[in-house]
Amino acid sequence: MTLMQKFLGAAAAVALSGGAALAEPALIFDLGGKFDKSFNEAAFGGAQRWAEESGGAFREIELQSEAQREQALRRFAEAGSNPIVMTGFAFGNVLSEVAPDYPDTKFAIIDMVVDAPNVRSVVFNEHEGSYLVGMMAAMASKSGTVGFIGGMDIPLIRKFACGYVQGVKAVNPDATVIQNMTGTTPAAWNDPVKGSELTKAQIGQGADVVYAAAGGTGVGVLQTTADEGILSIGVDSNQNYLHPGKVLTSMMKRVDNAVYEAMKSGTDLETGINVMGIANGGIDYALDEHNAALVDEAMKAAVDAAKAKIASGELQVHDYMSDNSCPAE
Amino acid sequence: MDFTTLLLVLDSTVRLATPLLLACLAGLFSERAGIFDIGLEGKMLMAAFFSAAVAYATGNVWLGLLAGIASSMALSAIHGLASITFRGNQLISGVAINFLAAGVTVVVAQSWFRQGGRTPSLEGASRFNPIELPLAESLSGVPLLGPIYHELVSGHTVPVYAAFAAVPLTWWILFRTRFGLRLRAVGENPESVDTAGVSVIGLRFAAVAIAGLLCGIAGAYLGTALQAGFVKDMTAGRGFIALAALIFSKWRPWHALYATLLFGLLQAIAVRFQNIDLGGFVIPVQFMEALPYILTVVILAGFVGKAIPPRAGGEPYVKER
Numbered sequence: 001m002t003l004m005q006k007f008l009g010a011a012a013a014v015a016l017s018g019g020a021a022l023a024e025p026a027l028i029f030d031l032g033g034k035f036d037k038s039f040n041e042a043a044f045g046g047a048q049r050w051a052e053e054s055g056g057a058f059r060e061i062e063l064q065s066e067a068q069r070e071q072a073l074r075r076f077a078e079a080g081s082n083p084i085v086m087t088g089f090a091f092g093n094v095l096s097e098v099a100p101d102y103p104d105t106k107f108a109i110i111d112m113v114v115d116a117p118n119v120r121s122v123v124f125n126e127h128e129g130s131y132l133v134g135m136m137a138a139m140a141s142k143s144g145t146v147g148f149i150g151g152m153d154i155p156l157i158r159k160f161a162c163g164y165v166q167g168v169k170a171v172n173p174d175a176t177v178i179q180n181m182t183g184t185t186p187a188a189w190n191d192p193v194k195g196s197e198l199t200k201a202q203i204g205q206g207a208d209v210v211y212a213a214a215g216g217t218g219v220g221v222l223q224t225t226a227d228e229g230i231l232s233i234g235v236d237s238n239q240n241y242l243h244p245g246k247v248l249t250s251m252m253k254r255v256d257n258a259v260y261e262a263m264k265s266g267t268d269l270e271t272g273i274n275v276m277g278i279a280n281g282g283i284d285y286a287l288d289e290h291n292a293a294l295v296d297e298a299m300k301a302a303v304d305a306a307k308a309k310i311a312s313g314e315l316q317v318h319d320y321m322s323d324n325s326c327p328a329e
Numbered sequence: 330m331d332f333t334t335l336l337l338v339l340d341s342t343v344r345l346a347t348p349l350l351l352a353c354l355a356g357l358f359s360e361r362a363g364i365f366d367i368g369l370e371g372k373m374l375m376a377a378f379f380s381a382a383v384a385y386a387t388g389n390v391w392l393g394l395l396a397g398i399a400s401s402m403a404l405s406a407i408h409g410l411a412s413i414t415f416r417g418n419q420l421i422s423g424v425a426i427n428f429l430a431a432g433v434t435v436v437v438a439q440s441w442f443r444q445g446g447r448t449p450s451l452e453g454a455s456r457f458n459p460i461e462l463p464l465a466e467s468l469s470g471v472p473l474l475g476p477i478y479h480e481l482v483s484g485h486t487v488p489v490y491a492a493f494a495a496v497p498l499t500w501w502i503l504f505r506t507r508f509g510l511r512l513r514a515v516g517e518n519p520e521s522v523d524t525a526g527v528s529v530i531g532l533r534f535a536a537v538a539i540a541g542l543l544c545g546i547a548g549a550y551l552g553t554a555l556q557a558g559f560v561k562d563m564t565a566g567r568g569f570i571a572l573a574a575l576i577f578s579k580w581r582p583w584h585a586l587y588a589t590l591l592f593g594l595l596q597a598i599a600v601r602f603q604n605i606d607l608g609g610f611v612i613p614v615q616f617m618e619a620l621p622y623i624l625t626v627v628i629l630a631g632f633v634g635k636a637i638p639p640r641a642g643g644e645p646y647v648k649e650r
Contacts, residue, residue, distance in 0.1 A: 033445045180603060184615055191565040192556050194600065197341055201601045204337040216560040223450065223557050
């Protein structure tokens with residue numbers, strides 16, 4: 001054994017023993033990066049809240065490339081982190097391979113279902129939140145025409161669209177909903193120019209409220225609606241502040257709550273599928289000082305009533321992904 | 330389709346065609362001088378980021394435009410260095426530039442603004458705002474021509490008018506000046522230019538620099554005129570559509586205008602009408618989006634005339650001893 005190998009061996013031993021004693025939770029951010037003003041940043045916020053309340057510490061990594069997914073997972077698992085939380089559906093395949101190798105470690109994945117005994121799969125009822133903002137869109141619209149702009153044409157985004165249309169029709173059965181998808185490739189998530197053009201085309205057809213569920217493309221949608229003087233609806237995290245007074249509301253996925261819950265339960269993390277909906281505070285619409293002037297009492301009362309009905313199970317919003325079809329057009 | 334809808338679609342066509350047109354003319358200069366340029370996309374992206382970032386930092390869109398042009402020309406210089414001075418493969422150098430731009434923009438944006446690889450939104454003077462041409466408002470009452478002038482001709486931003494002005498200018502430079510003649514000769518038969526005592530290397534660098542300038546304007550248009558800020562990968566393949574338009578136009582300036590307007594129109598129609606119903610036969614929106622590439626393949630296959638690239642294209646020039 002050369003001197004180098006000895007050193008490496010010793011270092012590895014120290015790392016292993018040190019890690020095993022810690023059992024700190026770990027958080028892996030997806031490629032969007034920690035400060036993406038949306039999904040990952042919400043996850044970071046949840047982890048921060050847990051750290052402040054419990055006085056504990058967590059480990060984290062921002063992925064820089066696709067190839068690091070498995071590496072990061074295994075690194076944390078071998079260092080003894082428990083539970084390991086990851087954000088984004090893209091971890092699905094990797095996690096289903098890695099999870100069986102570390103049966104004593106608990107994993108939590110957000111926005112994806114992975115069937116393994118030590119994995120908690122957190123999924124959101126986006127259709128319920130989209131229903132609520134759809135109601136608000138229909139009430140705020142003066143023309144009776146509202147728009148939806150999706151990112152890549154995948155079932156998840158159709159789920160947003162379907163919930164939205166149902167909400168609009170619940171308020172105004174005669175309303176027209178113009179739906180556009182930006183594209184069919186991942187480039188559709190980052191094409192604000194096309195987002196702008198789609199918005200202008202929808203305005204040309206009479207739309208005066210546009211809901212964007214399109215990642216970076218939504219930046220263009222929100223900008224154009226603000227420039228043209230109509231209203232928009234943000235998505236995932238609270239985007240009201242981006243154009244104060246021009247964003248009607250935002251459909252919020254409380255990713256922070258999901259991460260907070262997972263870290264709080266620590267090694268006792270309950271595995272299986274965890275559905276976050278309106279009932280358990282996983283989905284909500286955003287109301288703050290930036291859109292207070294746009295949401296009147298009647299609108300708030302109607303939406304909160306629907307929210308209570310959905311929470312109690314009295315009102316069922318159709319989930320597009322359950323049968324790949326939408327009853328409302 | 331009524332008149333107003335038609336005007337809206339055409340207006341959208343102009344906006345969508347402008348970045349394609351500028352990038353296409355950039356490719357035209359470069360390829361006419363014998364340097365293939367796959368890196369149009371990367372140069373536009375780099376310019377989009379630096380124009381938006383500097384416009385935000387200084388509050389002046391013109392400084393942003395200059396920064397965008399400078400960053401794009403810096404990438405052109407790298408391309409020139411690799412493929413002209415060191416005689417590397419032009420396609421590989423171009424691909425490398427695309428990767429470089431995609432990575433550098435996000436990394437710099439993240440460490441500068443901490444907004445997940447974005448620039449903050451631009452407002453007021455840090456953005457190119459639409460220009461109302463004289464008399465546009467008062468003439469809008471004139472039937473037919475009034476709305477056309479008001480909606481379609483007036484109300485665009487500076488880079489749009491610059492792009493359209495660049496077409497006759499390009500034609501004049503390439504076909505009516507000594508520089509243009511030499512530039513084209515360098516792309517067809519560099520030996521003859523060298524024999525005449527003119528520097529092949531110098532001409533090719535000049536062509537690549539002009540390409541950088543035009544891509545810089547295209548990128549700044551995306552980042553500061555069409556949009557109010559940079560988002561990662563925001564060029565979304567427009568550099569490649571411009572490349573397709575270049576082949577479609579068979580490396581000619583006026584035809585480049587027609588080709589990019591056609592491609593812009595196809596995109597505008599795809600944006601306005603999701604699925605086009607032709608009496609029982611539905612054209613899906615994806616087909617409209619793929620049409621530019623399909624048309625290019627048809628042209629390359631020789632069905633509609635032959636597309637012959639400049640003869641010395643892609644080959645580094647080696648002086649004979």
